[in-house]
Amino acid sequence: MFAVTILGNNSAIPTVDRHPTAQVVTCNDQLLLIDCGEGTQVQMVLYKIRRSRIKHIFISHLHGDHYFGLIGLLNSLSLLGRTEPLIIHAPPELEPILQLQLEASYTQLKFPLSFVALREEAAGVIVQERDLEVSFFPVKHRIACFGFIIAQQRRKRKIILEQALAYEIPSAFYTQLQEGADYQRKDGVLVKNNWVTLPPAPGKKYVYCADTIYDEELIPHMAGADLVYHETTYLNALAERAAERFHSTSVQAATLAARAGAKRLLIGHFSSKYTELQPFLDECVPVFTNTELSIEGATFLI
Amino acid sequence: MFAVTILGNNSAIPTVDRHPTAQVVTCNDQLLLIDCGEGTQVQMVLYKIRRSRIKHIFISHLHGDHYFGLIGLLNSLSLLGRTEPLIIHAPPELEPILQLQLEASYTQLKFPLSFVALREEAAGVIVQERDLEVSFFPVKHRIACFGFIIAQQRRKRKIILEQALAYEIPSAFYTQLQEGADYQRKDGVLVKNNWVTLPPAPGKKYVYCADTIYDEELIPHMAGADLVYHETTYLNALAERAAERFHSTSVQAATLAARAGAKRLLIGHFSSKYTELQPFLDECVPVFTNTELSIEGATFLI
Secondary structure (H helix, E strand, C coil): CEEEEEEECECCCCECCECECEEEEEECCEEEEEEECCCHHHHHHHCCCCHHHEEEEECCCCCHHHCCCHHHHHHHHHHCCCCCCEEEEECCCHHHHHHHHHHHCCCCCCCCEEEEECCHHHCEEEEEECCEEEEEEEECCCCCEEEEEEEECCCCCEECHHHHHHCCCCHHHHHHHHCCCCEECCCCCEECHHHHEECCCCCCEEEECCCCCCCHHHHHHHCCCCEEEEECCECHHHHHHHHHCCCCEHHHHHHHHHHHCCCCEEEECECCCCCCCHHHHHHHCCCCCCEEECCCCCEEEC | CEEEEEEECECCCCECCECECEEEEEECCEEEEEEECCCHHHHHHHCCCCHHHEEEEECCCCCHHHCCCHHHHHHHHHHCCCCCCEEEEECCCHHHHHHHHHHHCCCCCCCCEEEEECCHHHCEEEEEECCEEEEEEEECCCCCEEEEEEEECCCCCEECHHHHHHCCCCHHHHHHHHCCCCEECCCCCEECHHHHEECCCCCCEEEECCCCCCCHHHHHHHCCCCEEEEECCECHHHHHHHHHCCCCEHHHHHHHHHHHCCCCEEEECECCCCCCCHHHHHHHCCCCCCEEECCCCCEEEC
8 A cells, every 4th residue: 555645735824624734645554744734633533544653754844834733743642642653854943843842841752752854965865664765855945845755665576477387386385485485396496586576566656845936856856756746836827926935836836747757746735815726737737637636635546 | 792712622632523722702892812722723714713803812821732723823813914913921931932933934923922921920910901801810730820810891881861861961972971971061061970870880700710620729710700611621530530630520610610609600621531521511510500511613602
């Protein structure tokens, strides 16, 4: 399972049915939280996200609509009895903000909390696990801001069925074949794993571009992604305002996705001034067909 | 108009339909916000509270469920174009927390923000306006915590209608009579205001007791209040746990309201462990008849 669930799709001013940015990525058996605007913990309850399964939280930048919900989530996780470590990847100014709030209430979280500081000069891989790799890259916004590449690593080698049958390997051994084991036949023949399997299929890639001005330097990060999230704060008529505020428009996001050869594009961070979202899709699709609106509660398979 | 609207009635862990503590008091033409848990700004949109009409915000204490929504509200007020000053009355540790968050995003609020530090030794009147007086008092909780007394000051003198008619004062002058003016008759007689009016009726009083352990020292503050809000985190069976955590039960709140001679009691801050609220009422009413549940979105006239 590799998928992203949208918990918030709005820009700065939240309203009843449009929350500030938060997304949960499901990668095999763990959940990753990207950004955590105010109200994220309640959205998690509403959409049945198992908060306890989150180990890594990524905060793109310190505009409030991307992190004001974090302190409340940490508090609730502690009250709910979490004891597993939690790692927050964020610009370094976040740590003292959270610490000050914990100190003001004499709160001792019941789980170990650690911080990984995102700094432009250190861009690259920040999480490397058996079936997951996360890296970050700087994007151009009004303050320090980072995008994330989440790559699902496939572990299982692919069995070449006709070869496995020809060597008379029992199907009970297939799971071990997928994990790279050789097979010792009773007649003394050692069947080497690479005679009957191929390397794991390449993993899939989700690229989260955070809040950003239109920037062609994002193209290499987006290249070949199975799914790209790119903000579209404004429709194309407000391209000038978008540039002033270091945000993007529908057409700009679609243009980058097309030039990067991404497979699909997910758009969000819609300005509160728009009550209808369909026009965003109407402007993107002619430029990049496989565009989808980030709708709260929706899950997109990657 | 003197009323309180409930925006949140839950204790620490919020859920979809039970938000952390926040209340809006309408006093004549202004709104006062008491506590501001996460999600308060969206509750204000949902219940059509005119955020721009808030001038004073009161934060009882720095447990997150009473203030995590404040920074988001301030941000949104600024983005919405507010320019009028805003005054926050809170324990002094709140100011650096908010400042650090504003600095991290290089945010300059578009309105003047000032802080009044609540310290136990200074308990007393903090707002004194033409038609409103607010004072605060310490309550016993795990950290520094304060209750508030909001008194509506009546301005208009009461006209003694038969006297006004006897002196042949035209009804067009009644508004001025209410404001204390004498009436000069054409025949030369000066009708003194106190011949035809009585002093303004005494104002009404709302007492907000914040998060508190059962404490008989609250009785003098609650005495004679038209409406008292007192927390009931637990039902009576958990009186021991309530005491350990410096919270109260249903029966304890009702007992204090009865002993103080309050007119009505409003209960809230229900633990998330309770899915049904009716049992709180069932336990209070036998002890204090005029008890009401704080239901989100409900407005109680004072």
